[in-house]
Amino acid sequence: MARIAVIGAGMGAMAAAARLAVAGHRVTVYERTQTYGGSVRRLERDGFSFDTGPGLLSLPAVYRDLFLKTGKEPLEDCVDLVQVDPSSRHVFADGTQVSLPNASRAGVVAALDEALGAGAGGRWGDFLVRAREAWDRTRRPLLEEPLWPNWQVLADREPYPAVPHKRLLRTRRAATLAEVAAWELRDPRLAALLEGHALAHGLDPRVAPAAASVLPYLEHAFGTWYVRGGVRELARAVHERCLARRVEFVLGAEVTRLLEKDGRAAGVEFADGMVAEADFVVAGVAPAVLNRLVAGTAIRGAGEVQAARGPASRLTVLLALRGARPGDSAHRTVVHTADRDGELESVFGPAPGPAASPTVTVLRPGDPGLVPDTGHEAVTLTATVPAEESRSTTESFARHAEDMIGVAERVVPDLRDRLLWHVVRTPADLAEATGAEGGAVPAPSLAAAEGRMLHPSNSTALPGLFTVGGWSHPGGGLPHAGMSGALVAGLIVEGPEFRGSQ
Template structure:
């Protein structure tokens, strides 16, 4: 196993239970991939995902790999209310967790009728898209005939003036036509921006993203999402998975046209019946002399310079979190078009993005009850925020300014702020149907027999749930062979 990310560990635990001896080689000093933690002066912060959707993925992992269910290994709680939205015009909208009726009621009360009715109709169509795409995009290995998924957007076609639209709509087309109300549109756009997606170029099938959140809820792990990574790692250890940290794989060993092991940076060669790589397929290609993907495959993106990256600011605050504070607040900018343009062409120093403010109110994250741990995040073009120190500082200031509308007396309470070390992490999106396959990911199998790919850069895409799903798919393909078609 190359890498100890969440997808790789999910595959490792399942393979170990199936009777395989599993060895994991991780070049860094710890497990979890992008699920990391920063600690200082008694404060602790999640520097990767701060919330969990679709916890059923990890419940299934723990059921299939041991006697202790997920809830006995971590303290998993629903976040309620799910989110508060603060719009540029000063409107504040608080939405309950996993309650369609409650969301409709909140929309009508805050935005006025027929906001709830419009939202409900939109979510009905999104549910249809979810039902049509769930199995092929989440629960099954990528179809050999993947172009069927690329050519057909599962979002239901809408008749206009008695005629079906011929051009496949983008999500921006759909929301402009079906929601109309700018603040309703902003709800959808913010859900896409969480994944670095531009609704103007994203297929209508991306409507499944806000649908998933409303249908399945938002969850938090007490102690931080890093606790989920710890629990998965401990489950792997309990199943006798072997971990080697600080062990960089420099090549995939091949023999007779098949992957037969890995070579480490110190020259050690480790033989294997199967090699599972939890790394970017582009990087993986450099570790082998074999062509991993052909012209008829979904191929990994070579140029990620314009990919959105998660830009994070960690705040240590003096003073306790006020009563009734909401765990997650999304602060919307006045000019969403400028924000979306910046993702495509690069931002200016004065750009104000959509900012997510996480205030867990978790005693495990602070030195005492007289302090608060807060995480601010936004999506920015990765190249600029990585290469320009002045822009990085300006961007951080912009996030703090936006967060002032979510956290009372924010600036006077700041003791210190930190930016996680290293370049901002990419925020790969889940696989989406339509758009000629531009939003699909490479298959978990490669053209080199015995070599599989797992994690957020392979099918079914990015995010904690999808990484866990990729682990289940890879384990199934190895245990049952190419005929594996997913869980039933």
């Protein structure tokens, strides 16, 4: 039985802790804040409850597997999972609207044909077929296996089978998601639909590889799910599973240094000077935090994938409304900007700042557990913004929040008349919760793009030290966090020969 110190209590870290405890190890999680879950938090006020992190879940099989491997009670006995239907409603710049059914290619094709015109659905359906091929080519090496030592194979190969496109007497294939949208979808509304998936993950579709097509495919193929009571309930369930497996949590424990002995990780030191020895250390923290903990120690070998600072974050506006939610309201509505180029330049350009005309995602769960009574509604708005840690921009984010509320009025009638109060959660709040510079949100790992979209491997050049969570393989997002936990547990339990679940 090994002693294992886990730094951070994010979803990936807790997933690793539960699996390691079941394998017979003594696991202690040290979290600098006073709660668990990383960015998966909750705000409660006046009988209202809001997720301040992710509001929906894709690929729930990752957490089903976690609960299957760590106890007798399946995931569905611990949380109430609800498939969201329609998966999403979209309001485009020209006023066109479409509701897309959950996990139904035929239904999506029919809905797009009816809303956007004959042929639109077929082009999107054909795109999904090609995206599935990209998914099949990358699923295992990107999600289910430790990052290959020869990861350059993933970096150089574009898995998306782009359609040949004749341009200026030359035949080309789309290399970026924006080119896929322009050359294969050939409709600004379908382009907005595709590029919106990238933007929601903090990716610039102008430079994101065509391999990013797996993001809408993943949602299409495996559905969109809501955890009744909010996604924070999933974090609660994972935390309780850890406790049931005798994982110890020490909250308010800020790790300031990684201990080394005989050339390997040997424990952690805290802000008060106390130390905890360990045979293995699992770090579920942002790259800048990890770099401070291992100052002077090279934890990545020459030529390894290096984590880059994420450029994008999220601005979240929580709305407490009087009046019941109409029964025909969509759970998720995306209101697309009329100025997509301007938005992308604002978020990812050389002088980043909140977009004047943002794309806004409106979540209206209709969950009675989130409101004081049926005469009220809890609504969450999110927009992608540049990462920014300084609170000196609070005023500009407040103005941006007002812009977002104005956008949401298009789909929530009488919103301002119904508004009791609202709370703005900025990138600085995310930075405080997660430790990520500027409140940056890690994107999922993607193939191609010369490896720029890959995250560093879970194993490190320092024996005994492993990394877990969104800033390491296989990247950001709730499903990917759970997968990283499985990979780290496998590497510790089975050793470097571990090749993933079969």
